[in-house]
Amino acid sequence: MDRIVNGIARAVFIFLYLPIAAVIIYSFNAAGTNTRFDGLTLQWYVDLFQDGALMQTLRTSAIVAVITATVASAIGIMFALGMARYRGRGKGALLALIALPLIVPEIVLGVALLSVFSSAKVPLGIATLVLGHLVVSLPLATLVLMSSAAMLDPSLPEAATDLGCTPWQTFTRVYFPLLRPAVVAAWLLSFTTSFSNIVMSTFLSGVGSTTLPLKIYSSLKTGLTPSINALGALLILLTLVIVLLVGVTQMRRILVDSRSN
Template sequence: MSDQHSREHARAGWRRTVKGLSAAYMWAVYFFLYAPILVVMVYSFNSARFATDWRGFTWDWYAKLFANQQLMNAAVNSLMVATLAATLATALGTLAALVLHRYRFRGRKVLHGSIFVLTVSPDIVMGISMLIFFIALRIQLGFATLLIAHVTLCLPFVAVTVLARLAEFNEHIVEAAKDLGATESKAFRYVILPLLTPAVAAGWLLSFTLSMDDVLISFFVTGPTFEILPLKIYSMVRLGVKPDINALSAVMFTLTVVLVLAAHALTKARKK
């Protein structure tokens, strides 16, 4: 009995050690990923002009940031593109997911697989492809091309999110609604859409975040007359990182975190 108890005690100790090492590794990864961002956010409150020299706490760089008209115009352009792209991508992605889930047709598997391929396709490949496509059609680069490219970028992520919800969907609910006299459109409006709302909202938030943060694709498809915030930041950073850029980065990171947390909360809500 004593030998068995010793072995069990040793196994329990080994499990605690492995669990502790796993937790330490996880926190080390998080520290590696987020420590640089936290440094940028801290130095956005630094009164010194150079980030390596801490001179005290100040809000001046945020005041200068919001007083910079060029940055504010770029921010408005980014918000407009992100809102429109997220809305269009959500509508099209939701319809695509419904078609792929509810109907059987020739080429369905190819279309289904291509959606997943697009989610892992490198941004630089998509950006160059979209640029060649617009040049071939002689479409002038600007707001319209940027919007089309962002919708293309976001659509597969919405479709995948909604498809995940539809995989858990009870089709008998729709059949019961039709038995009670509901038409196809009413069944979609009053039964299917309300049950998909958390996934649709999560897809919209994810699309908005992707559009706001995109640099590579935007670099290829936007024109000189329409400037967006990520490209504006990129051009400013090339001349040196200034404290107002730190402030802008902190604002964008905070906005992104809020949207991601909201999408995560909605994704969890759809499972209840």
């Protein structure tokens, strides 16, 4: 039985990480095609940074993702703290409203937002992309932050006030340090969701605001270039570095807390 479980676990890991390994390997493939391997080269990385159109879509996706993640985390932390202290009626209804965009199909939300912007004659661009991505990212960030805010001691505001803290000092010196890991997690989740979003971007991107997923999707008609594999390998490396940095930071904080106790 143990051998069967171990075999299934290994098969799952291979299934998950084989595409990632393939992207990295073929980013060095001198053949320029995914059908055969013909030696190693760095030419595709050189071509990547010389491809102005592709780099522009990368910058657009990064800008939209950073703005979306920052706004979603800021609004999410305020909503999470408010819900943690709220004891009135209708709390369940508010939670249902914040989670509703996660239930409604994203294509429906995209069509609805496009209709609203078209009726209001709002030009499509970076702003509409950010608003559309917020609809998807904000519920995720809020739910992550709410789970951490719910575990905070409800007497913290009174204790901080007794020590002479203003409301802003209570937030910056008490709440935010305690919620920092959740804020980082919410920001990274919102960033990833926005950066990889294609449904909302399809409806809400305008001229000059094409995102990287849309660029890659449109390249399927003419064939993906090896530069896409190079870009994918760099994004995988960047993601790995971020995960390691966050993990090391969290481990250091755990060790410091354990020593102080």
